[in-house]
Amino acid sequence: MRLTLHVWRQAGPALPGRFVRYDLSDVSPDMSFLEMLDVLNHQLLGRREEPVAFDHDCREGICGACGMVINGRPHGPQRATTTCQLHMRTFPDGAELWIEPWRARAFPVIKDLVVDRGAFDRIIQAGGFISVRTGGVPEANTVLVPKRDADLAMDAAACIGCGACVAACPNASAMLFVAAKVAHLGLLPQGQPERGPRVVNMVSQMDAEGFGACTNHGECMAACPKEISIDFIAQLNRDYWKAKGAA
Amino acid sequence: MTVELRSRIPEGPLAAKWERHRSEIRLVNPTNKLKHHILVVGSGLAGASAAASLAELGYDVSCFCFQDSPRRAHSIAAQGGINAAKNYQNDGDSVFRLFYDTVKGGDFRSREANVYRLAEVSARIIDQCTAQGVPFAREYGGVLANRSFGGVQVSRTFYARGQTGQQLLLGAYQALSRQIGARNVRMYPRSEMLDLVVIDGQARGIIVRDLVHGAVSAHTGDAVVLATGGYSNVYYLSTNAKGCNVTAIWRAHRRGALFANPCFTQIHPTCIPQTGEHQSKLTLMSESLRNDGRIWVPKKKGDTRPPNQIPEDERDYYLERLYPSYGNLAPRDLASRRAKQVCDEGRGVGPGGQGVYLDFRDAIARLGRPVIAERYGNLFEMYERITAENPFDVPMRIYPAPHYTMGGLWVDYNLMTTVDGLYAIGEANFSDHGANRLGASALMQGLADGYFVLPNTIGDYLAQAKLAKVGPEHAAFRQAQAEVAAQVRRLLDASGRKTVDAFHRELGRLMWDKCGMSRSGAGLTAAIERIGALREDFWRNVYVGGKGAELNQSLEHAGRVADFFEFAELMCRDALHREESCGCHFREEYQTPEGEAKRDDARFAYVAAWEFTGVGKAPVLHTEPLAFETVHLSQRSYK
Ligand SMILES: Cc1cc2nc3c(=O)[nH]c(=O)nc-3n(C[C@H](O)[C@H](O)[C@H](O)COP(=O)(O)OP(=O)(O)OC[C@H]3O[C@@H](n4cnc5c(N)ncnc54)[C@H](O)[C@@H]3O)c2cc1C
Ligand code: SF4
Ligand code: FES
Numbered sequence: 001m002r003l004t005l006h007v008w009r010q011a012g013p014a015l016p017g018r019f020v021r022y023d024l025s026d027v028s029p030d031m032s033f034l035e036m037l038d039v040l041n042h043q044l045l046g047r048r049e050e051p052v053a054f055d056h057d058c059r060e061g062i063c064g065a066c067g068m069v070i071n072g073r074p075h076g077p078q079r080a081t082t083t084c085q086l087h088m089r090t091f092p093d094g095a096e097l098w099i100e101p102w103r104a105r106a107f108p109v110i111k112d113l114v115v116d117r118g119a120f121d122r123i124i125q126a127g128g129f130i131s132v133r134t135g136g137v138p139e140a141n142t143v144l145v146p147k148r149d150a151d152l153a154m155d156a157a158a159c160i161g162c163g164a165c166v167a168a169c170p171n172a173s174a175m176l177f178v179a180a181k182v183a184h185l186g187l188l189p190q191g192q193p194e195r196g197p198r199v200v201n202m203v204s205q206m207d208a209e210g211f212g213a214c215t216n217h218g219e220c221m222a223a224c225p226k227e228i229s230i231d232f233i234a235q236l237n238r239d240y241w242k243a244k245g246a247a
Numbered sequence: 248m249t250v251e252l253r254s255r256i257p258e259g260p261l262a263a264k265w266e267r268h269r270s271e272i273r274l275v276n277p278t279n280k281l282k283h284h285i286l287v288v289g290s291g292l293a294g295a296s297a298a299a300s301l302a303e304l305g306y307d308v309s310c311f312c313f314q315d316s317p318r319r320a321h322s323i324a325a326q327g328g329i330n331a332a333k334n335y336q337n338d339g340d341s342v343f344r345l346f347y348d349t350v351k352g353g354d355f356r357s358r359e360a361n362v363y364r365l366a367e368v369s370a371r372i373i374d375q376c377t378a379q380g381v382p383f384a385r386e387y388g389g390v391l392a393n394r395s396f397g398g399v400q401v402s403r404t405f406y407a408r409g410q411t412g413q414q415l416l417l418g419a420y421q422a423l424s425r426q427i428g429a430r431n432v433r434m435y436p437r438s439e440m441l442d443l444v445v446i447d448g449q450a451r452g453i454i455v456r457d458l459v460h461g462a463v464s465a466h467t468g469d470a471v472v473l474a475t476g477g478y479s480n481v482y483y484l485s486t487n488a489k490g491c492n493v494t495a496i497w498r499a500h501r502r503g504a505l506f507a508n509p510c511f512t513q514i515h516p517t518c519i520p521q522t523g524e525h526q527s528k529l530t531l532m533s534e535s536l537r538n539d540g541r542i543w544v545p546k547k548k549g550d551t552r553p554p555n556q557i558p559e560d561e562r563d564y565y566l567e568r569l570y571p572s573y574g575n576l577a578p579r580d581l582a583s584r585r586a587k588q589v590c591d592e593g594r595g596v597g598p599g600g601q602g603v604y605l606d607f608r609d610a611i612a613r614l615g616r617p618v619i620a621e622r623y624g625n626l627f628e629m630y631e632r633i634t635a636e637n638p639f640d641v642p643m644r645i646y647p648a649p650h651y652t653m654g655g656l657w658v659d660y661n662l663m664t665t666v667d668g669l670y671a672i673g674e675a676n677f678s679d680h681g682a683n684r685l686g687a688s689a690l691m692q693g694l695a696d697g698y699f700v701l702p703n704t705i706g707d708y709l710a711q712a713k714l715a716k717v718g719p720e721h722a723a724f725r726q727a728q729a730e731v732a733a734q735v736r737r738l739l740d741a742s743g744r745k746t747v748d749a750f751h752r753e754l755g756r757l758m759w760d761k762c763g764m765s766r767s768g769a770g771l772t773a774a775i776e777r778i779g780a781l782r783e784d785f786w787r788n789v790y791v792g793g794k795g796a797e798l799n800q801s802l803e804h805a806g807r808v809a810d811f812f813e814f815a816e817l818m819c820r821d822a823l824h825r826e827e828s829c830g831c832h833f834r835e836e837y838q839t840p841e842g843e844a845k846r847d848d849a850r851f852a853y854v855a856a857w858e859f860t861g862v863g864k865a866p867v868l869h870t871e872p873l874a875f876e877t878v879h880l881s882q883r884s885y886k
Contacts, residue, residue: 030522038527045746045792053798057488059528062413063319085632110459111798121316125428129421130380134300134698137378144389154382154408161318190380
């Protein structure tokens, strides 16, 4: 395959960035998107040019490290697929691809396609947990959980923290990410004691990080590689107002 | 240097050792805990659980990882499950049986006392994770569900769909996040440990490169915990995440920590075969698939008919034929070796003949499509995304791939290495899996070490160690820092014409050929020579590019590959010296007439712990004899 790439190059957070055009041949349709970028980087190094920086690690769609906007779509065109699992056979020969980083105030660019998603960690630190110490917990089967609830909690817990939902949202809202964690823990009996304070603290940290408000566009769910449902956002809102009312 | 291998295994009957040890080891006074600064390197299951648990106890903790968030440690990728001796299925499981299976599965090259402790604490791990909100799979009645895994005959594996590692890690990450939020842990993401600082025989700190700005800094502490995972990426192509490396433990080895059984590397039987030269990693298909999938190849050599047109009596279900009582659930080392064998005979399938079928046809007929979809849906999707084939319609093609490393830093019963105050936990140590790890046991070990073992044993050292006050201005820190900076400069100054990746691939191919699924004295000798030459070529001919004071991924990779080059030689030397076959270590010269591994217990029932003497110099071998008092040494049989 032959490709024309326009890749966002930006040397540092405070420096201006721009698209740079690269023509690439010898791309196999069996390559993953990141392997295609490996080929580009290999060629750039051969020409003594700086390779394109991008985050990645597992290359199996589970660590949440990778992510870039491809032709305007976070993680590219394929449904429920991270960038690392996207294969070049998805694109026609001769395709022209525009590749850029997540764009959101709360995710500043570090370099090229690499952004700082530390805000997500801080939201979890604000309350995305169940406060139990190591040891001193009940035997696992003493608390029964209906299979339906456990399955639904697992649906929500499948979030990989990639940030595509933020990149897809016109308001750069982090609601889907936050809702996924709130729902995962809120659906389980173990998560009940802290259910109210958890949602309030996480939402307040989300606001403090500079993410936008949710206005129900639903773009997040369409971009989410794990197909996290926006129903969880409705659940978050109910929990939030209930907790606020109780406060 | 004189090294003494003291395993510190407590006295008394096996089943009472851990309880007794716990009640006898010294404790750190609660008010003193905050005065002890512990550096935890790694945020995977082992590191995150340890950092969180130590902070809960009141220690002052710093935690480091190279990813942008602790949640992305490689543990996240584990699919299949975690073992625990709960006996929820009433199928005869017990602490003893889990212990026994693990010692036998490890082909009698692990330490009984450690393994027993692992089995003993396993049940508490499930309690802990459940309380954290890990959404384990459940039965309709609301209780936890189980499945079975290779190498055992009971159903003791707990799972969260095909994402068990993810959910366990998120549980540990959340516990860690809680401590970070409470300011009990300082978290350093995008930070890579590049050296260990040892002062007066004690580990007192680490040298770290900030991967965003390139600054190299010193961190001092009273103890250092390495939870940095495994080194399968020495093979370049493996199921590990791209960043997995040997650097932290190799640097510690260079500073005096002995390296145990480096050649014990597990090749996982069920991975998606390689498709081309461009390939950057191999993808695992969870072993849980072997519960319902049947493995076969055509009986005839070079049979190129599509699988669905090969009649039943022309198929060779070779695992069922060779190991009737375990069938498709034979342990990993056997399953991998037999796959290689049938492919070497010319009966492999798919491009290049490097593959065997994993067929769900019968399971679909027996259980129906919805049940199979519920059990393995996400794995099937992943397979289809990569290969463009749907396993509901055609059998999967699989082939073995490097996956896990049983070898690692030598540790005593307290998980302390041969350097005082330096601990190794999780995949980074050698302790529990012998020469072959059973499925679903790595997650168990990482969490056992991090939640339940290390937080107890580290106090024993801190309570009595005489720790002089040292700061980053100490000469040893300055020197280590200068050495790290010099290595960075040396890499950037090399102005050859080959990329780091190209060197890594070349090393990987060599290791796979000569020190992979089967090894020979001649092959290993040749490999050692070749590695030395390649290493020299690397330093002369590599081109890294970019600058040191910025985010530079090529530089990160270069440092890791430089360490792999030094480490690979040790791995081959270990494999060469071990003149027997055991578990994953298959020396062609030592096999039974049926082609099974032939152990030599008289000569090799020991842990090989190597001492560093210099790059390219022969390392010194120390041995820890293994005593099997409870499980009697026998030839492993899965027939
Ligand atoms: C695809 C796959 C599937 C698996 N499935 C299963 C399964 O079903 N069941 C099972 O029991 N086991 C499974 N395993 C094995 C298991 O996942 C691992 O052995 C285990 O998770 C390792 O955990 P760890 O905490 O020791 O290390 P890791 O999770 O690898 O964490 C290493 C940590 O160290 C950090 N680090 C490394 N080097 C440095 C450095 N130099 N400086 C700073 N930080 C550093 C990393 O950032 C990371 O945080 C699987 C493995 C793979 C590859
Ligand atoms: S909700 Fe989806 S898109 Fe958002 S971080 Fe989680 S996995 Fe990524
Ligand atoms: S690299 Fe891990 S999800 Fe893509």
